[in-house]
Amino acid sequence: MDPFDKFKVLMYSHDTFGLGHLRRSRTIAHALVSHFPNVEVSIISGSPVVSAYPFEDRVDYVQIPAAHKLSDGSYVSGSTTSTFDDTISRREALIDEAADRIDPQLVIVDKEPLGLAREMLPALQRLKERGATTVLGLRDVLDAPELLREEWARKHILDHLETLYDEIWIYGPGSFYNPLAGIDLPEAVLSRTRYTGFLPRALPETGVAPNDYGSGYVLVTAGGGGDGYELMAAALNVIKQGLCDHLSFLFVLGPFMTDGQRFEIMARASGVANVRLVDFDANLEVIVANARAVIGMCGYNTFCEVMSFDKPALFIPRTAPRREQSIRAHRAEEFGWVDVLDIESAKNPHRFLAAINRLLERAPPSTAVARPDMDGLNRICALSEILLDHRTDAATVAATLRAASL
Incomplete structure (x- = not known):
């Protein structure tokens, strides 16, 4: 792939608890626009504080209604005037609209393979049919193996994983932890799984900016x-x-x-x-x-x-x-x-x-004797380039076959 080719990336971050999903997606988005001069990245986010974060040029966000995760693991609407089902319906409609409008070449879904309450599934299926390359990005650790196995069985994740995703990226080194150890994955899925290393964080380009808090605390x-x-x-x-x-x-x-x-x-x-x-x-x-x-x-x-x-x-x-x-x-x-x-x-x-x-x-x-592997963003950019190369090659082969059949 020519690194100067234009392409669009759609990222999904369900954001039902805390800041982790949004901040991780934002970090990856900034790395992609730094590496690829003509990429445009849109982040679908359910975080109510997404507007508080600065975004680099060519990175924007689509805010969907908030849903909150309770301490017992259940979910409720972020609005006191809407039911959870109503909130999911609204979120799914906004996701579908964004997917159709952006029409991305690359889709990166954070943590929830089907989205919250399967809200991402219809858009993913349509984008796959259009030829989009799809990636599931997972934390280094998801949960205890037995709890994750029960959760994925309840959500019927394995019914869709192989057909929905071209690759799975694990945002940690393989020597640290295998977040999918408790899941009996088919070989086709295992062969598409990549460990990236941890995602490094950097200071703004101005360096350690003067701040109101001093230092040494x-x-x-x-x-x-x-x-x-x-x-x-x-x-x-x-x-x-x-x-x-x-x-x-x-x-x-x-x-x-x-x-x-x-x-x-x-x-x-x-x-x-x-x-x-x-x-x-x-x-x-x-x-x-x-x-x-x-x-x-x-x-x-x-x-x-x-x-x-x-x-x-x-x-x-x-x-x-x-x-x-x-x-x-x-x-x-x-x-x-x-x-x-x-x-x-x-x-x-x-x-x-x-x-x-x-x-x-x-x-x-x-x-420490074994230092943490912090090269995750470089590997994500390299993996993105490889995936888009394959996409370009496949399109060229398909066009050649069509021409030969005329």
Whole structure:
């Protein structure tokens, strides 16, 4: 494929909980437009905060109505005036309209093979019939194998996987984890699966921009914040006891923390001299880069930022409704990249303090024997080029056969 050829990419990000899917899709989109001079990328996103993020030239988004994932794993509409079924119907209609209008050559679906409640399936089938190349992009870890197996069986994913997707990209190295280990995949699907390595994060082109937060702080972050209250409360409990007066802390609460939890954390932190609170900042990369160390939950994006900026990290992962964060955190601990503490231990201020003290003495991930593979974006661009080459070759063969039959 001529890298200067024009082509369009459609990305799907269902965004029912947190910021992870949108931020991952945005990172890939920016890499694609940086690599291919004439590509245009459109991201279908269900995130209510998508407009808060800056996008590079030739990257735009199609916002669809929000749906929210509850702590028990079920879903509800993001609107108090619509049912979940009504929301899905509206989302599917907007997805169909965008797919027909954009008519992409390449489609990249994040995490949900059929979309939320199968909302992406009709558009995918039509785009495949038109000759689009389709990719399913998966995190390095999805869930515990037995839970993923049950989920995919319930959603009948394997009924469609082989016919819907040309490739599956796993956004991690093969040596780290196999997110599909619990699924009995047909050989045709296994042969199309590619490990990319982790997706690196970078600072804006201006470098480490001057910021309002300074540097050298211990960053406490819970990603989108929807399930970050226990981590924030436990960290404040340690700090308020005067056990960390020699340190400065920056808490980033996240846009999805409930109003009640946000008010309580802000009230408890009021007057604590070495704690600063930030509601939400779309440029978390700069905040991580300026930190001395990071305390977080080990969502995919936070993990990649810690690895990209080579920061000592203490992860306190959630274990419900998915075990994804816990699996990732403990696997990274086995590689010697991070420290891990469970939330019940973190609620004990003396155990949490001991973990913080170990964190401050910890060497960065780059000193481990096996360093994290952060070449995922380069590989994604290379894989995209190969797929589009195959698409061009197939079109040439088809045209030749048509001409010969005349």
